[in-house]
Amino acid sequence: MSTIALTINGRRHTVDVDPATPLLYVLADELALRGPKFGCGLGQCGSCTVLHGGRAIRSCVTAVGTVGNADITTLEGLGSIEKPHPIQQAFIDEQAAQCGFCLSGVILTAKAFLDQNPNATDAQIQQAMSTVLCRCFGNVRMLRAVRKYADGRRAGGGRE
Amino acid sequence: MAITPDVTRRAFLKGSGALIVSFGAAPFVSASALAQGPFDTRPSQIDPKRLDSWIAVAADGTITARTGKCELGQGIYTAQIQLVAEELSVPIDRVRLIQCDTALAPDQGTTSGSQSTPVNFNDRNLALAAATAREALVRLASERLGVPVDQLVAVDGTVRVKSDASQVVKYGELIEGKTLNIPLSTTAKRKPHREWTVLGTSVPRLDIAAMVTGQFEFVHNVRVPGMLHGRMVRPTAVGATVAAVDEASVKDVPGVVRVVVKKDLVGVVAEKQWQAIEAASKLKVTWTPGIPLPDQRTFYDHLRTQKPSRDAFVVNSNDVDAALANAATVLKATYLHPYQMHGSIGASCAVADVRDGKATIWSPTQSAYPVRNGVALLLGLPPERVQVIFTRGAGCYGINGADTVSYDAALLSQAAGRPVRVQLSRQDEMAWENYGFAYVIDQRVGLAADGTIVAWDHEAWLPSMGGRPGSDRPGNVITGALAGYDPNVVEARAATIPTGGFNNGSNAAPSYVTGCVGNRCGGTGKVKSERILTHTVRSPFFTGPLRSPSRLQNTFAHECFMDELAAHVKADPVAYRLRHLSDPRILEVVRAAAKSAGWDARPSPRPGLSRTGIARGRGIACVLYEGDNGYCAMVADVDVDQATGHIRVRRFVIGHDCGPMSNPGGVRNQLEGGALQGLSRALGEEVTWDDRRVTSIDWRTYRSLPVGFDVPTIECTLIDRVDGEAMGAGETSITLTAAALGNAVFDATGARLREVPFTPERVKRALDARKL
Numbered sequence: 030m031s032t033i034a035l036t037i038n039g040r041r042h043t044v045d046v047d048p049a050t051p052l053l054y055v056l057a058d059e060l061a062l063r064g065p066k067f068g069c070g071l072g073q074c075g076s077c078t079v080l081h082g083g084r085a086i087r088s089c090v091t092a093v094g095t096v097g098n099a100d101i102t103t104l105e106g107l108g109s110i111e112k113p114h115p116i117q118q119a120f121i122d123e124q125a126a127q128c129g130f131c132l133s134g135v136i137l138t139a140k141a142f143l144d145q146n147p148n149a150t151d152a153q154i155q156q157a158m159s160t161v162l163c164r165c166f167g168n169v170r171m172l173r174a175v176r177k178y179a180d181g182r183r184a185g186g187g188r189e
Numbered sequence: 190m191a192i193t194p195d196v197t198r199r200a201f202l203k204g205s206g207a208l209i210v211s212f213g214a215a216p217f218v219s220a221s222a223l224a225q226g227p228f229d230t231r232p233s234q235i236d237p238k239r240l241d242s243w244i245a246v247a248a249d250g251t252i253t254a255r256t257g258k259c260e261l262g263q264g265i266y267t268a269q270i271q272l273v274a275e276e277l278s279v280p281i282d283r284v285r286l287i288q289c290d291t292a293l294a295p296d297q298g299t300t301s302g303s304q305s306t307p308v309n310f311n312d313r314n315l316a317l318a319a320a321t322a323r324e325a326l327v328r329l330a331s332e333r334l335g336v337p338v339d340q341l342v343a344v345d346g347t348v349r350v351k352s353d354a355s356q357v358v359k360y361g362e363l364i365e366g367k368t369l370n371i372p373l374s375t376t377a378k379r380k381p382h383r384e385w386t387v388l389g390t391s392v393p394r395l396d397i398a399a400m401v402t403g404q405f406e407f408v409h410n411v412r413v414p415g416m417l418h419g420r421m422v423r424p425t426a427v428g429a430t431v432a433a434v435d436e437a438s439v440k441d442v443p444g445v446v447r448v449v450v451k452k453d454l455v456g457v458v459a460e461k462q463w464q465a466i467e468a469a470s471k472l473k474v475t476w477t478p479g480i481p482l483p484d485q486r487t488f489y490d491h492l493r494t495q496k497p498s499r500d501a502f503v504v505n506s507n508d509v510d511a512a513l514a515n516a517a518t519v520l521k522a523t524y525l526h527p528y529q530m531h532g533s534i535g536a537s538c539a540v541a542d543v544r545d546g547k548a549t550i551w552s553p554t555q556s557a558y559p560v561r562n563g564v565a566l567l568l569g570l571p572p573e574r575v576q577v578i579f580t581r582g583a584g585c586y587g588i589n590g591a592d593t594v595s596y597d598a599a600l601l602s603q604a605a606g607r608p609v610r611v612q613l614s615r616q617d618e619m620a621w622e623n624y625g626f627a628y629v630i631d632q633r634v635g636l637a638a639d640g641t642i643v644a645w646d647h648e649a650w651l652p653s654m655g656g657r658p659g660s661d662r663p664g665n666v667i668t669g670a671l672a673g674y675d676p677n678v679v680e681a682r683a684a685t686i687p688t689g690g691f692n693n694g695s696n697a698a699p700s701y702v703t704g705c706v707g708n709r710c711g712g713t714g715k716v717k718s719e720r721i722l723t724h725t726v727r728s729p730f731f732t733g734p735l736r737s738p739s740r741l742q743n744t745f746a747h748e749c750f751m752d753e754l755a756a757h758v759k760a761d762p763v764a765y766r767l768r769h770l771s772d773p774r775i776l777e778v779v780r781a782a783a784k785s786a787g788w789d790a791r792p793s794p795r796p797g798l799s800r801t802g803i804a805r806g807r808g809i810a811c812v813l814y815e816g817d818n819g820y821c822a823m824v825a826d827v828d829v830d831q832a833t834g835h836i837r838v839r840r841f842v843i844g845h846d847c848g849p850m851s852n853p854g855g856v857r858n859q860l861e862g863g864a865l866q867g868l869s870r871a872l873g874e875e876v877t878w879d880d881r882r883v884t885s886i887d888w889r890t891y892r893s894l895p896v897g898f899d900v901p902t903i904e905c906t907l908i909d910r911v912d913g914e915a916m917g918a919g920e921t922s923i924t925l926t927a928a929a930l931g932n933a934v935f936d937a938t939g940a941r942l943r944e945v946p947f948t949p950e951r952v953k954r955a956l957d958a959r960k961l
Binding site: 030046047049050051054057058061062063064065066067068069070071073074076103104105107108109110113117120121124125126127128129130131132133134135136154155156157158159160161162163164165166167168169170171172 | 261262263264393394396397398399400401402403404405406407409410412418443461462463464466532533534535536538581582583584586612614615854858861862863864865866868869887888889893894895896897898899900902903
């Protein structure tokens with residue numbers, strides 16, 4: 030066990046865990062966050078995705094001891110039910126979910142990619158999303174929501 | 190209304206307690222203590238014949254509805270709220286819905302088989318309860334206002350005089366100090382479709398805002414004070430049993446509370462989840478070698494020779510051999526389908542609190558009451574001491590690990606004497622789930638000289654073991670079997686001539702036969718000479734319903750073979766289908782899909798085939814799902830890269846009729862997801878094994894299409910058949926994808942694919958075998 034300080038969704042937290050513990054279990058168990066989820070524990074499906082300094086990482090295979098000072102953002106940190114982030118709003122508008130379990134992977138992977146590549150083509154978005162699984166196969170709506178967010182983001186000057 | 194964090198499990202429980210106070214507890218208790226519940230379960234204390242078991246109206250006018258059909262991602266939560274809001278004439282934000290809690294909701298068996306809509310949206314159960322409640326409120330208003338009921342109308346949570354809006358009384362005022370302690374009416378009238386304002390509209394899903402913002406409480410998020418974390422240690426091979434467990438091997442792992450061994454069920458319980466994972470990986474268990482598995486390369490031939498075999502006719506006109514002997518032409522083909530898995534995106538999870546002679550299970554099961562009974566059996570508790578609280582998990586598409594992990598959590602919690610959360614690993618989930626059936630299907634059809642089908646002979650083999658546990662077979666899933674309970678295994682039975690009507694629940698009979706059993710014909714087609722025979726044999730792996738169980742496999746074989754017949758007689762595939770169909774509704778969805786797709790009427794394959802380059806084609810397939818539960822037709826437009834064997838679908842066009850739709854947007858969501866899940870299953874999904882164990886155990890070894898691929902456009906033509914029965918829509922499109930795809934590949938290339946999945950290697954082999 031060791032004491033580890035983390036910045037999660039803009040707030041500082043201190044946890045006392047084995048530094049080898051994957052970040053996912055710290056977020057889900059120590060901090061009771063609901064966004065990142067255990068899908069495979071192997072970094073293959075995306076359900077545990079969080080943003081780490083703006084990059085999408087798989088928290089199920091990221092040891093908490095390696096996280097450092099960078100900000101961790103989960104779906105909760107992006108927006109709220111009352112004030113969703115534009116990419117969350119796009120998913121609500123497009124009704125782009127069925128069971129909803131995969132959404133951390135889908136939304137945060139897309140956001141991180143578009144933050145880096147604001148002018149991405151559909152083919153590039155498709156490529157970026159080729160490492161994320163949704164077993165309900167909401168692909169049509171999800172990709173439409175991502176496109177909508179990307180277009181809105183560009184029109185808004187990329188501030189989101 | 191959206192589901193917000195404060196409208197989750199605990200708030201529901203707390204709130205509902207207050208809401209039902211005015212009714213008293215007595216009506217909930219089934220005094221007769223039924224000998225058996227309605228679904229072969231032990232009795233529920235919630236009497237489904239009493240209105241108060243379904244609907245409660247609070248003093249503030251809020252409606253609380255209780256249902257035994259639960260949200261699995263298919264949208265039924267929102268649709269049921271629409272139903273209750275519509276029947277009771279209140280806005281949807283006035284309705285709360287409690288789903289599948291054995292302490293609070295009636296026993297409606299399992300949420301499966303596309304049955305939630307037929308069961309709850311016609312003239313029974315939840316719909317009937319809501320209509321009963323509205324009529325009861327109108328009767329109360331009639332007494333209060335001194336106005337006959339036929340001059341009253343329920344509007345926006347009030348009852349008022351039709352001709353005088355000033356004479357009005359709120360539901361809450363009618364209820365105050367009174368009780369709706371009445372039985373469900375058998376004569377209560379649903380609101381006519383033309384008056385619907387909420388039901389039948391595309392109300393956005395009420396849970397999506399909470400899900401996209403990470404607020405929604407899945408079962409994976411349930412945290413109980415004092416809760417420990419459990420992980421399972423499954424056998425290393427199929428049939429392996431415990432020889433020895435070396436508990437000392439984990440004594441140095443921090444946080445370990447207990448090693449649990451119950452016959453061949455092994456698990457570890459630790460303070461923290463990571464500690465449980467480490468302990469599970471370090472625990473030294475010696476397993477027996479298990480049973481040798483049949484060679485996967487010859488598995489389909491193996492199935493044909495297996496004994497015992499449970500044989501059944503769906504229909505047998507007893508003249509098929511003669512009709513085939515007299516036919517101008519007889520065509521034959523064999524279709525093959527592998528075991529596939531549910532492959533939920535989230536490995537299954539459950540939380541159990543077993544203490545002081547009672548148990549509470551937070552479970553993602555589709556079967557709350559059956560799991561209650563199974564847990565009771567495993568724990569040695571009376572069922573009434575077990576409460577199962579349905580809490581959503583990842584989409585299941587049938588029996589995934591939800592039931593088995595609920596048993597795991599219950600047993601580990603009982604052993605530890607504290608609440609335990611069990612999270613299955615990806616491998617636990619994939620190596621041991623109840624797979625969708627593998628299938629071998631022989632088709633034999635006789636044609637008249639003019640190309641008309643005169644006889645259809647279908648013979649199929651499928652392997653089966655276990656299945657849904659129901660109330661008394663916990664061994665039907667891995668945990669129960671490891672704990673010492675036997676699964677259902679196939680016993681020999683000879684096929685007999687069916688009686689009691691045509692049941693095409695597994696779509697074993699093609700759409701083109703008359704389906705005549707006794708004097709009644711329940712099929713959708715015209716072919717009178719018909720024999721549909723199924724042999725169920727023993728499976729080395731657990732099996733169970735996977736979205737469109739058997740329906741998909743049978744329909745793949747029927748609809749592709751129908752295409753082969755059309756090609757043989759050089760008929761257009763749509764016209765040839767229409768020629769052999771009789772049911773006007775299936776005719777209409779076929780025509781609708783063909784029209785929307787701009788179908789080019791001509792025989793397949795397309796003219797001017799070439800062996801090289803990208804080949805483009807189209808294919809069609811149709812079905813009446815389960816013989817009575819949703820009409821669907823699908824056109825697929827594909828490109829086939831003849832150099833690589835890679836199939837790219839450009840477009841799916843779907844024609845659909847499921848009676849009056851509760852939520853057309855929800856229907857579209859299901860049709861789209863079903864089509865693409867069907868595509869993933871058709872192109873790449875296959876359970877694999879070696880001589881001892883399953884080898885498809887993660888997303889590298891079991892290939893799913895990802896979110897980002899060349900996603901086809903999907904166009905749906907929805908026929909809103911308002912005067913019909915409400916039917917399911919969750920399994921219709923997926924039933925057709927493989928068939929429509931195979932037919933499109935044939936149209937494009939002249940190569941016929943008869944084995945799922947259509948991997949590039951397999952497609953390439955079929956292309957190379959062409960005589961072009």
